[in-house]
Amino acid sequence: MSLLVVGTVAFDDIETPFxxxxxxxxxxxxxxxxxxxYYTRDIKIVSVVGDDFPQADLDDLRARGVDLAGLxxxxxxxxxFWAGKYHQNMNDRDTLxxxxxxxxxxxxxxxPAYQEVDYLMLGNLTPAVQLQVLDQLKTRPKLIALDTMNFxxxxxxxxLKTVLRRIDVLTINDEEARQLSGEHSLVKAAxxxxxxGPRFLIIKKGEHGALLFADDQVFFAPALPLAEVFDPxxxxxxxxxxxxxxxxxxxxxxxxxxxxxxxxxxAMASFCVEKFSTERLRELNDDLIMERMLRFVQLxxxxxxxxx
Amino acid sequence: MSLLVVGTVAFDDIETPFxxxxxxxxxxxxxxxxxxxYYTRDIKIVSVVGDDFPQADLDDLRARGVDLAGLxxxxxxxxxFWAGKYHQNMNDRDTLxxxxxxxxxxxxxxxPAYQEVDYLMLGNLTPAVQLQVLDQLKTRPKLIALDTMNFxxxxxxxxLKTVLRRIDVLTINDEEARQLSGEHSLVKAAxxxxxxGPRFLIIKKGEHGALLFADDQVFFAPALPLAEVFDPxxxxxxxxxxxxxxxxxxxxxxxxxxxxxxxxxxAMASFCVEKFSTERLRELNDDLIMERMLRFVQLxxxxxxxxx
Numbered sequence: 001m002s003l004l005v006v007g008t009v010a011f012d013d014i015e016t017p018f019x020x021x022x023x024x025x026x027x028x029x030x031x032x033x034x035x036x037x038y039y040t041r042d043i044k045i046v047s048v049v050g051d052d053f054p055q056a057d058l059d060d061l062r063a064r065g066v067d068l069a070g071l072x073x074x075x076x077x078x079x080x081f082w083a084g085k086y087h088q089n090m091n092d093r094d095t096l097x098x099x100x101x102x103x104x105x106x107x108x109x110x111x112p113a114y115q116e117v118d119y120l121m122l123g124n125l126t127p128a129v130q131l132q133v134l135d136q137l138k139t140r141p142k143l144i145a146l147d148t149m150n151f152x153x154x155x156x157x158x159x160l161k162t163v164l165r166r167i168d169v170l171t172i173n174d175e176e177a178r179q180l181s182g183e184h185s186l187v188k189a190a191x192x193x194x195x196x197g198p199r200f201l202i203i204k205k206g207e208h209g210a211l212l213f214a215d216d217q218v219f220f221a222p223a224l225p226l227a228e229v230f231d232p233x234x235x236x237x238x239x240x241x242x243x244x245x246x247x248x249x250x251x252x253x254x255x256x257x258x259x260x261x262x263x264x265x266x267a268m269a270s271f272c273v274e275k276f277s278t279e280r281l282r283e284l285n286d287d288l289i290m291e292r293m294l295r296f297v298q299l300x301x302x303x304x305x306x307x308x
Numbered sequence: 309m310s311l312l313v314v315g316t317v318a319f320d321d322i323e324t325p326f327x328x329x330x331x332x333x334x335x336x337x338x339x340x341x342x343x344x345x346y347y348t349r350d351i352k353i354v355s356v357v358g359d360d361f362p363q364a365d366l367d368d369l370r371a372r373g374v375d376l377a378g379l380x381x382x383x384x385x386x387x388x389f390w391a392g393k394y395h396q397n398m399n400d401r402d403t404l405x406x407x408x409x410x411x412x413x414x415x416x417x418x419x420p421a422y423q424e425v426d427y428l429m430l431g432n433l434t435p436a437v438q439l440q441v442l443d444q445l446k447t448r449p450k451l452i453a454l455d456t457m458n459f460x461x462x463x464x465x466x467x468l469k470t471v472l473r474r475i476d477v478l479t480i481n482d483e484e485a486r487q488l489s490g491e492h493s494l495v496k497a498a499x500x501x502x503x504x505g506p507r508f509l510i511i512k513k514g515e516h517g518a519l520l521f522a523d524d525q526v527f528f529a530p531a532l533p534l535a536e537v538f539d540p541x542x543x544x545x546x547x548x549x550x551x552x553x554x555x556x557x558x559x560x561x562x563x564x565x566x567x568x569x570x571x572x573x574x575a576m577a578s579f580c581v582e583k584f585s586t587e588r589l590r591e592l593n594d595d596l597i598m599e600r601m602l603r604f605v606q607l608x609x610x611x612x613x614x615x616x
Binding site for chain 1: 396397492494495496513517525526527528530533535536564567568571598602604605606607608609610611612613614
């Protein structure tokens, strides 16, 4: 089934306690598409870059089955750029620089073949752009997921709430869930956010895993305990890519399959953080992913031996 | 199988965003014994109280099968007292008052029947007292678990390290694991702590669950997402009580049974926080516990559908 990915394709400068990487390829759509490409070959990207973006990286995406017809290349302009530095705990980071560049006037245009997709992942962008994408769809996708962040809650809450009414799955972190709902308890926050529109809420807690809320059901996926988290950049997007890629490939929207999709997302995220930038995501294969999934099974599986 | 519990029996003043409770019954040994009493009736307590401790509460413990022959009652003295106030997030708290009282000169004395027990839970106390208990044992218990805290790492690290060489299971929180090991990564911390003595390490992460490390295996138990955490006091001790009570009742030290024990501990802790003090722990029954265990199964269980 086809998966449309909307989000940034960009450059990052990254500094972690383990080292520095300068002007490496990043961006939400990049991470999402790379992660999803291990599950489905029918991926389309809507994004924008400048003429400074390396052709080799675009070719690599194409070779993975990613359709770039919706990727605008702006001549004479520069790609979106973000620079950040992670603290020792790897959960906190400081943004050192943000240069919107081509993103400042991003007008997402869906080619005709993009207007009837089965699955849609709206990466973190201004809610107005996310709305523009929704407005260009001829048929409603079977599942629409959206990622956002505290920044948009601060500066564009009304538009964000308008988008939320039109989506199925919201992925945010725990602090964002609290800000959006006004509730400290994540269980209460989930109820408030359900009422805003999304049937499914995924709360990402970084090294503490992720919670999936759906109606009256809740599922918890841990993060894999790792000896070293090398670079957390893109882990949330990679999670979303694995999650949506798996759903698009299996085309089963039962809660049981959502659970599996959350674990596949967590598995992909556990790879992402092992190397700088998108490096680790480019060298995976089915065997490595199955092995990683097995580690998740062992990590949480137990036989309760309950008497009926 | 018999379970010996060593720890405080005390009074607490507790303030949470939900209210205040004054001079309520608390103490590590109280919470541990109450939680364990749902699994085994053969529990012995070593502790000390003043003559101000309510007879009714001691009678209640006895009625649950708890042997108090090792509980010293000091005439003319007052019981250990702790006062604390929880922040809005319920994970952080300020200690407002600590009165050692009878605990200042606590000399733990094991009656003869206590010197050959099957399971031993050393609650959080000065390492010197924990050592005194170990020295009075005639035979080594099948499993010795120990709880401690950052305070003892600050003021009595050498004695703590001496005790660690003689125990099997250490339960501490994530920050304490980092302090004890000098490693930020919990995976690396576990390796360092294993080398200090304990074969098993349980890292308690409060609302983020618990990790069980054993040799090269790791298991994760989530905390149950709750709409309201009313009072977190004693949750860690309750966890330990459920864990050790379940092991003592099943008498199976396989890793699979450790996993179940960790989930039983988490289930008991999820009850503990629902009301002030030990209130909720006094009103449970097998049906409520089975129901809660089922919620943990649903919370983490997934069918990976992996091809072999």
